[in-house]
Amino acid sequence: MCRLFAITSKDPLSPMKAIEALDVMKEGHDGSGVGLFLRDLGGPFENMKDAPILSGIFSESGLKRLDTFMMDIGFMTKYRLTIRVPKKPPAGIPKRDVYLIRAYEYPEGWESLGEKVLYDRLVDIRLKLRKMGEEKEDMMVFSFWPDVIMIKEIGDPMEVAHYLKLDRKELEARVIMAQGRQNTNYEINLYACHPFFLQGYSTMTNGENTAFFPIRDFLMSRGFDGYSGYQSDSEVFTHILHYCQTKLKLGLETYKHLITPLKDEDIEKHPDAKLLKHLKHSCRKLIIDGPNCVIGCLPDHSLFMLQDRKKLRPGVFGGKPGTFAFSSEICGLDAAIPDRDRSKDFQPMYLDTAIVGPDRQEVKICCQTDILPLPL
Amino acid sequence: MLSDRHITPSTLSKKDLPWQVLWNRDKCTLCGQCTAVCPVNAIELGVFRKRILQTSLDTGSVPSSLNSVFHGIRQKTDPAYSCVGCAMCNLVCPNDAIIPVKSDEADKLRFHINQGGQPRSRGGRRNVKGGILDQIKFIRISMLTDPALDAGRHEFELRTLLGRILPPEKNLEFYYENGWIPPVRDIYPLIIGGMSFGALSPNMWEGLQMGVAYLNEELSMPVRICTGEGGCPPRLLRSRFLKYVILQIASGYFGWDEIIHSIPHMKEDPCAVEIKYGQGAKPGDGGLLMWHKVNKLIAAIRGVPAGVSLPSPPTHQTQYSIEESVAKMIQSMCMAWGFRVPVYPKISGTSTALAVLNNLTRNPYAGGLAIDGEDGGTGAAYNVSMNHMGHPIASNVRDCYLTLTKTGMQNEIPLFAAGGIGKSGNLAANASALIMLGASGVQAGKYIMQAAAGCVGSESDRCNICNIGRCPKGITSQDSRLYRRLDVEEVAQRVVDVFLSFDTELKKIVAPLGRSTSLPIGMSDALGISDYNAAERLGIKYVV
Numbered sequence: 001m002c003r004l005f006a007i008t009s010k011d012p013l014s015p016m017k018a019i020e021a022l023d024v025m026k027e028g029h030d031g032s033g034v035g036l037f038l039r040d041l042g043g044p045f046e047n048m049k050d051a052p053i054l055s056g057i058f059s060e061s062g063l064k065r066l067d068t069f070m071m072d073i074g075f076m077t078k079y080r081l082t083i084r085v086p087k088k089p090p091a092g093i094p095k096r097d098v099y100l101i102r103a104y105e106y107p108e109g110w111e112s113l114g115e116k117v118l119y120d121r122l123v124d125i126r127l128k129l130r131k132m133g134e135e136k137e138d139m140m141v142f143s144f145w146p147d148v149i150m151i152k153e154i155g156d157p158m159e160v161a162h163y164l165k166l167d168r169k170e171l172e173a174r175v176i177m178a179q180g181r182q183n184t185n186y187e188i189n190l191y192a193c194h195p196f197f198l199q200g201y202s203t204m205t206n207g208e209n210t211a212f213f214p215i216r217d218f219l220m221s222r223g224f225d226g227y228s229g230y231q232s233d234s235e236v237f238t239h240i241l242h243y244c245q246t247k248l249k250l251g252l253e254t255y256k257h258l259i260t261p262l263k264d265e266d267i268e269k270h271p272d273a274k275l276l277k278h279l280k281h282s283c284r285k286l287i288i289d290g291p292n293c294v295i296g297c298l299p300d301h302s303l304f305m306l307q308d309r310k311k312l313r314p315g316v317f318g319g320k321p322g323t324f325a326f327s328s329e330i331c332g333l334d335a336a337i338p339d340r341d342r343s344k345d346f347q348p349m350y351l352d353t354a355i356v357g358p359d360r361q362e363v364k365i366c367c368q369t370d371i372l373p374l375p376l
Numbered sequence: 377m378l379s380d381r382h383i384t385p386s387t388l389s390k391k392d393l394p395w396q397v398l399w400n401r402d403k404c405t406l407c408g409q410c411t412a413v414c415p416v417n418a419i420e421l422g423v424f425r426k427r428i429l430q431t432s433l434d435t436g437s438v439p440s441s442l443n444s445v446f447h448g449i450r451q452k453t454d455p456a457y458s459c460v461g462c463a464m465c466n467l468v469c470p471n472d473a474i475i476p477v478k479s480d481e482a483d484k485l486r487f488h489i490n491q492g493g494q495p496r497s498r499g500g501r502r503n504v505k506g507g508i509l510d511q512i513k514f515i516r517i518s519m520l521t522d523p524a525l526d527a528g529r530h531e532f533e534l535r536t537l538l539g540r541i542l543p544p545e546k547n548l549e550f551y552y553e554n555g556w557i558p559p560v561r562d563i564y565p566l567i568i569g570g571m572s573f574g575a576l577s578p579n580m581w582e583g584l585q586m587g588v589a590y591l592n593e594e595l596s597m598p599v600r601i602c603t604g605e606g607g608c609p610p611r612l613l614r615s616r617f618l619k620y621v622i623l624q625i626a627s628g629y630f631g632w633d634e635i636i637h638s639i640p641h642m643k644e645d646p647c648a649v650e651i652k653y654g655q656g657a658k659p660g661d662g663g664l665l666m667w668h669k670v671n672k673l674i675a676a677i678r679g680v681p682a683g684v685s686l687p688s689p690p691t692h693q694t695q696y697s698i699e700e701s702v703a704k705m706i707q708s709m710c711m712a713w714g715f716r717v718p719v720y721p722k723i724s725g726t727s728t729a730l731a732v733l734n735n736l737t738r739n740p741y742a743g744g745l746a747i748d749g750e751d752g753g754t755g756a757a758y759n760v761s762m763n764h765m766g767h768p769i770a771s772n773v774r775d776c777y778l779t780l781t782k783t784g785m786q787n788e789i790p791l792f793a794a795g796g797i798g799k800s801g802n803l804a805a806n807a808s809a810l811i812m813l814g815a816s817g818v819q820a821g822k823y824i825m826q827a828a829a830g831c832v833g834s835e836s837d838r839c840n841i842c843n844i845g846r847c848p849k850g851i852t853s854q855d856s857r858l859y860r861r862l863d864v865e866e867v868a869q870r871v872v873d874v875f876l877s878f879d880t881e882l883k884k885i886v887a888p889l890g891r892s893t894s895l896p897i898g899m900s901d902a903l904g905i906s907d908y909n910a911a912e913r914l915g916i917k918y919v920v
Binding site: 182207209210211212214223247248263278281282283284285289290 | 516518521522523530531533537542543544545547548551557562781782783784785786787889890891892893894896897898899900901
């Protein structure tokens with residue numbers, strides 16, 4: 001089982017905050033990898049919130065192909081963050097040429113495109129790059145989106161963090177999600193490493209998703225190219241969130257109703273019974289059985305946590321106005337926010353979605369039996 | 377027969393018959409119960425002459441022979457009266473003196489069971505044992521990272537949906553706009569398949585209905601039963617129990633006058649309407665209820681004269697093509713109940729199933745597709761239809777599901793699989809395999825007859841005389857002397873037993889796969905088989 005940690009703070013934090021929290025939960029991950037999602041960036045990215053940032057790992061030849069590809073479309077580099085690493089990586093971390101974090105200027109005329117067209121084009125470019133990289137094994141692309149950086153690597157989180165020198169001003173962010181992996185695939189594929197990202201939505205999960213196949217088949221048949229990949233059974237959680245919000249235009253309170261709907265007799269007692277029944281029927285293929293704890297982030301910078309129907313995975317949140325964190329274990333919270341009121345720590349149960357809004361003032365608990373905020 | 381007498385081509389010895397009746401003279405009390413109970417009069421009182429040779433070692437004494445007579449049981453060898461192996465003789469014998477045994481070689485009767493140019497017809501199902509469903513294993517066992525669930529203690533909701541389900545976007549749009557959303561029923565994934573009032577005896581039918589009502593009302597299991605093509609008793613049509621019933625309409629339209637006239641008096645809508653275009657046991661052939669079974673009651677319910685044979689045509693005569701059927705019949709049926717009742721066609725397994733399915737996907741009123749595979753049972757069909765016609769269910773359902781997946785409609789048109797489910801007794805395993813291949817649920821008929829009423833029919837061609845109305849257990853007979861053998865309440869009790877044990881077994885299958893809150897439809901990663909070609913064909917794992 002992996003360990004998860006996510007933090008949202010009004011002031012930019014170093015990713016090390018999350019890495020340290022993962023480190024105290026070390027019993028629960030085996031050093032087979034770490035994934036980082038950074039959003040609402042500080043540092044040099046603070047002033048370029050609209051510039052799409054490409055995050056990935058490239059070989060020298062891959063980088064050249066990237067440059068040609070991007071220039072052909074008309075993207076100009078606006079800012080690049082260079083991560084120089086020692087020649088010899090520590091044991092367990094593979095040798096890479098370039099860890100790329102690069103902000104681009106949109107090609108001429110793109111800024112006036114509608115949001116949907118623009119967002120679809122960004123996904124399209126990321127998928128094309130991923131495909132190019134898979135063909136020659138010279139690039140891996142994790143995200144291509146404004147105000148978002150993703151870093152993934154194999155190895156113990158703390159060692160990777162020291163190796164990549166993550167404790168740097170440029171990487172500070174107000175929202176950080178991190179996963180310490182306990183790898184369940186024999187061959188470690190970085191595309192299977194959480195968190196996952198699609199058009200502003202990101203989630204990470206621990207546990208396995210036993211309903212993966214039918215869910216994957218359903219998403220892949222929705223006719224949207226972004227619903228692809230699936231090196232990990234947890235990637236579907238990100239895509240279901242994306243589907244829920246962008247295609248069905250439903251709020252975060254409804255996400256849990258899609259993946260873990262109420263039992264029929266509970267739906268009958270619910271004030272929105274009719275709607276929930278229809279959702280349960282038409283989204284039947286998205287129902288999960290767990291065991292999963294899902295932590296995710298929305299484009300508006302809200303952070304949330306929810307559990308599977310049987311609540312088979314650990315998960316806790318705590319914090320204070322301005323800073324809240326979600327963690328697999330309480331010791332992770334202790335490491336990140338030691339000065340919080342611990343009596344207010346809370347472990348969301350099987351009906352709850354815990355949400356910290358963009359203002360970071362409080363954690364709102366949405367219980368599935370509550371009335372849904374309408375109009376949706 | 378004497379050795380110098382004339383024989384005919386169809387003169388058979390007992391050895392030539394499929395079943396030999398073994399009778400033990402020492403145990404027999406000559407009570408005559410076996411001859412009375414035999415449904416086909418295969419045995420009769422026999423008077424046997426026996427010569428005993430009396431010789432002596434004493435010189436001078438003359439050897440003599442003594443002729444004596446003893447009474448017992450004689451098995452007839454006339455093809456019309458050959459033993460069917462039902463073993464009712466054994467059941468009634470107080471001294472265990474008689475039993476039919478299967479011949480040790482292929483019988484010769486099969487070559488002569490077409491006297492008068494009439495090929496054999498019978499009940500039962502394809503006389504081939506086993507099948508691919510029994511070979512499928514559930515291999516994705518949850519271990520360590522996703523611990524197996526507890527079949528006894530965790531919360532389960534293993535229901536399925538019958539009816540057209542809209543894609544989520546459309547469903548929400550219609551919901552907000554108050555548009556028409558097709559009716560959908562939340563039901564138990566094991567349906568009692570269509571067995572008509574007429575094919576089944578009144579006691580059997582009533583027992584099944586009582587069992588289903590009990591499962592729904594006392595145990596909250598939304599089990600549904602299909603009427604088959606034979607109408608529905610008027611009292612049931614006007615009762616609240618109609619909601620547990622799927623009304624079937626087939627090419628003979630038997631009983632539909634009564635049903636249509638009852639619509640204004642119905643307290644509840646039926647669960648659904650099944651339009652039967654085909655049946656797995658006799659694909660491309662119609663119903664075959666023979667005059668023996670058409671008594672006054674059956675005739676009244678079906679709206680026909682008594683004592684006439686009721687062969688229904690293979691196709692719906694009012695239509696030229698399935699496309700038209702889909703367009704007109706489904707819509708008419710939907711309209712009859714104000715678009716509140718799901719309507720779906722049932723076809724026999726066929727290599728053209730995809731064409732039907734593709735047609736249904738374009739029809740907004742089609743509520744599903746039921747496919748009945750080659751191993752489906754029937755009350756009456758030509759032997760050749762049963763043994764040689766039809767398509768196996770597993771690959772048929774799989775192809776249909778994968779086609780729906782390609783078009784993104786895998787949640788929209790539920791597929792129901794039938795035909796040989798539980799043939800070897802493995803009802804839950806067979807049903808689960810089909811569900812994971814893509815079926816939304818399964819229909820079983822023969823298994824229910826075997827388990828709930830003690831049908832002795834088998835794929836060894838035992839009994840299988842449902843067609844002639846002499847069912848020795850009273851299941852498919854319309855003769856009150858026979859069906860009074862069947863106690864209605866005991867049938868109901870057994871129906872409940874079957875569903876409860878099925879439910880436990882279903883949980884015992886899905887819980888170790890880590891599934892409990894939704895039926896694992898299309899969860900093909902859980903399936904494996906040791907037959908490489910079958911694995912390739914079904915798109916599941918090859919395991920050895």
